[in-house]
């Protein structure tokens with residue numbers, strides 16, 4: 001299948017919109033453009049395609065609201081501007097998506113949310129739940145609390161990490177250039193557009209320069225790096241011009257717009273490698289024959305009722321092996337309960353979790369989305 005046709009089959013997109021676009025180069029929040037993008041994203045939702053938006057623009061929108069002409073240097077002023085701008089931005093999004101009956105959800109993330117296993121799993125579950133409810137999550141960095149050490153640094157990277165988090169099929173980065181050119185077209189108008197490349201191609205870094213808008217942070221170099229990060233979990237990346245008429249609809253339909261940066265491995269292999277490579281095994285769950293069949297042959301989640309024993313000490317969100325009676329590894333996955341809790345609920349139906357644990361969280365010990373079967 002042609003690469004662009006394959007892209008058109010994507011069921012889950014992360015779409016990132018940069019500051020310069022959102023604020024019409026610093027001239028306040030561009031409501032008209034946001035309405036257009038929202039209409040296109042709502043159209044995708046109606047077609048059953050899940051959309052997760054990563055939106056920059058909080059600092060730029062805040063600067064405009066506060067009447068500041070230049071991006072401040074001080075971190076506290078930047079954080080204040082982000083706080084003012086973020087609430088304005090989400091209100092504009094809420095209104096724009098509201099026209100299409102599409103609920104939005106504000107998600108502000110910091111680095112800890114993605115590096116701490118428990119928070120990683122929580123963020124993943126919440127985002128997946130929002131998507132299944134038909135809502136459009138609108139993600140930004142939690143600018144008002146992050147300090148220098150924990151900043152993602154730019155939203156291109158954040159968008160790629162979110163694509164990894166939700167295992168998106170594809171990432172679309174909208175910016176004020178029409179894609180990746182052989183050089184910054186502002187420096188050399190003769191530069192030509194790269195239509196397609198491997199995300200891992202080392203020559204791309206030399207073509208991609210920084211940002212000069214004074215509004216955003218990344219430039220093209222962070223977008224190329226984001227494509228490499230997204231490729232780790234098998235997602236393809238398109239970098240395209242946000243001002244192009246119908247850009248979201250057209251890219252998602254497989255039209256050849258912007259630059260397509262492809263992962264090398266096929267998505268399933270990349271995802272499994274990604275999940276497995278992330279974590280160390282912390283323990284084992286022993287399955288009865290019914291649970292082994294449910295995982296191996298029926299693609300089901302692991303329920304406590306089919307577990308006969310637990311070994312090791314682990315926390316929610318950590319990686320554990322699922323073993324059969326002979327001790328052979330059947331699968332591995334991210335567990336939803338701590339080892340001490342698992343010891344109390346093995347062999348029990350989820351209806352009894354509240355009585356045994358004092359609360360009831362997930363029904364599954366390991367959700368099938370977080371399971372990797374051995375030998376597949």
Ligand SMILES: Nc1ncnc2c1ncn2[C@@H]1O[C@H](COP(=O)(O)OP(=O)(O)O)[C@@H](O)[C@H]1O
Nearest residue numbers: 018019175181183184207209211216218219220
């Ligand atoms: N090789 C390149 N091709 C296209 N644009 C480039 C390239 N190198 C640097 N750029 C610059 O990157 C800018 C887009 O990045 P940036 O200003 O960070 O936007 P955003 O706010 O959308 O993240 C373009 O306006 C362009 O000047």
Ligand SMILES: N[C@@H](CCC(=O)OP(=O)(O)O)C(=O)O
Nearest residue numbers: 019057058059155216217218
């Ligand atoms: N969290 C910041 C994003 C900064 C940023 O990365 O901007 P951009 O390069 O325009 O995507 C904000 O909302 O202003």
